[in-house]
Amino acid sequence: MSQDQFAPFESHIDEAKALGVLREATAGAEDGELFLERRRSEALVFDDGRVKNASYDASEGFGLRAVKGEVSGFAHSTEISEAALKRAAETARLAVGDGGGVMAPPPSRTNRALYGSADPMADAPFATKIDLLREIDAFTRDLDKRVVQVTASMAASLQEVFILRPEGGLVSDIRPMARLNVSVIVEENGRRESGSHGGGGRFGLAGLLEPHHWQGAAREALRIALVNLVAEPAPAGAFDVVLGPGWPGVMLHEAVGHGLEGDFNRKKTSAFAGLMGTQVAAKGVTVVDDGTIPDRRGSISIDDEGTPSARNVLIEDGVLVGYMQDRQNARLMGVSPTGNGRREGHAHPPMPRMTNTYMLGGTTDPAAILADLKDGIYAVGFGGGQVDITNGKFVFNCTEAYRVKNGVVGAPVKGATLVGDGPAAMKGIRAIGSDMALDPGVGNCGKAGQWVPVGVGQPTLLISGLTVGGSAA
Template sequence: MLDTESLNRLLARALRRGGDYADIFCERRRSYAFRLQEGAIHDGSTVVTQGVGIRVVIGESAGYAYSDDLSLDALLQAADAASLIARGTPSGERRSIDLTEMRAPALYDQLRTEHAPAAQYVALLERADVAARAYDTRIAAVNAHVTDELQDVWIATSDGRYAHDHRPMITLGVQAVASAKRERASGYVGDGGRTSIAYFAEHTPEELARDAARIAAINVDARPAPAGEMEMVVGAGGGGVLLHEAVGHGLESDFNRRGTSLYAGRVGERVASELVTIYDDGNLPEERGSITVDDEGVPGAHKVLVEKGVLRGYMQDTLNARLMGVESTGSGRRQSFRFMPQPRMCNTYMPNGDASVEEIIASTKRGIYAKSFSGGQVEISKGDFVFMIAEGYLIENGAITAPVKNATIVGNGPDAMTKVTAVANDSRLARRHYTCGKGGQHVPVGVGMPTVKISSITVGGTQE
């Protein structure tokens, strides 16, 4: 987006009051979307996000400014604003920086530069609508959306890194609402990833829509969730939200460098049952959380967070890595040019264990089977978390029985991780639709997990 000469000039300007490091993040993103409501294409939208963010780092401090005006004057002003974090007297000295391009193997289509013809997106939504309504006569409403986005980022840093990434992202989401008597319930399913509309030839909109309708229909019949402590079996795939919240956030390096996470200073210690291994991987083809390079120009990587219950390492961006004396793990991510990068998760998952799903269910006397979650949240200092179950069932005497609705579960991350008593051999990644929020910034992520048993958790329903 900017030539080498301009990047060089901006880096020099940003550092003219001093500073350990500066970087420039240029972004151009176009997203193209349609929404379906009440059986018809309700509206369309386009979002163009274009601008440049400039950061200056000095010690633990960072100055940041961005500009959506791409003229050199406006960008120099932004560089000046970012430089204010350093207190030095502006010098006229020009540092010259040799920018070397980082190259990493592409993890997704780097060539697609246009969205597909509009009619193809509209057809996906219409097919989803028909399929959801046909699934069950009680489906009273279907809302669906498709968003196709192409993001280009260019990063230049004062330590000489230059990188470009071209990131596609398509998402198809279907919400079905079931209604019976005065009861209403909804089911939501989404999929896609860093791919193109061709993905939905195999992962059809009908399949997604029927799954959303199935969850809505199950929940409209479901009984209110129980209240109190019981065993929990977390379903494969979507259950991975549990790892993301209960452990993942606590292992992001900003919280650990600052000592605000309960996992700070505990690398090498046992933090979970020995059955627990957790990876975060930025390199899985086409997953939402994958990045050829991160938003600081560092290639995405496979990280071992927890291995057989022992904490192995944190997810690092460049600022925290430098202060902790380690290398970035390619975890510096940001929502857009309007934000500074933060250490973030990419695709967080647990590999296979050796139990079977059948024996896990059969060993559960009274519990809840959380097949998937609609979301979760964690408090990182003490590790208390909450999850909302999207599809859940009671387990009674070793068998899955009635569906339950609207269950929230609460617990404590390290406590729950020591209570993992079985891990099945059915690990898989969840459908691709998760987005993670942190410090006001949203980034796409992936999660995955095998079926896992936790010996005790608090279920927040209303029934005794």
């Protein structure tokens, strides 16, 4: 990460002129910045034996913001010029009013880089990528005669951001991203089921193109599809549920993580509002949001306001000890920013968002947790879910789950949904495994119409009394 190079945008406007316009826009404000972005991305999809989609996108633009109290003035444009900046400044100044605000201290500075800056799209020629997707398709079909359709995809992007502040501070970050995914549909006796697997992170495509990686993804996607091919209808009712490690942490992300973002708590719309310092989860439960893990999908060297990312403890031994904050909400709540001010791109204002959110592991053998489950569900994979932030109520679809009786993992079940509320689920945790794992690098998080890449993780967990929606009592 560099802190003093405005060079990629000098052909549009020099730094001194940009700073002058920004200072005019934020005179009398309490905060603000000029966020410049250049982004390039590529996506390839090979579906059912042929190239279905091949796209390349390039964009650039800026967002200019002035903040005073609870009000933000924000304007953006894909035209980076002095004239466009001045038009944006006129809009942003509407938030400042008569002025009188005192500019907040700037973010601390860092030279830490959590990932490389090389362009992942340059790791292989276009033709090589297509040939590899074709090879993945053929390999996966050869694994099992029941495979009737394969979808193989890869995506890569490079985002360059520059954040200029009114006091003259300039920080930048170059953010690579790569991902490869394999989806499979199998058929037997007229029944069709699907499975998918993939992963990635803030690194080049090269590692994902290695046979050991994509062959592993293909085998795992097929395994999940074949499990679902013999799955029985899920039961319905109240059950104890064991959640597997890694990706099932998406339930923690949705049911708890969003409720611990600063803006929801400042506005008292979160189920966790006003509970700082109180027991909100079972003893032994520690939840962390950590944007500093090298090369992870949800990691950021700096957030989109220029604050260095951090490892923030949110719940410690069951007690709520922190929220995730951007600069505006932190200032209004009288606390420090936590490096969680994120935005989808230059056309979006920042807000408190998660990075890599996970629960720390415990000391219990995961096998012992399953052995103690008398009558319940073992949920290994999750698909989509919905959460109401105001009360923490959630509904999640299981993509891989099993019936467990007297500690024995039995038949896979299909159509299981987990229903509950975040605060109750956290207090209902009865065992924490020693096998904490992060997801393979597939998470995207939506909030207020903005999408950002995130990571999740957790150990094996036993949660008592969740409602399982299924098709059989």
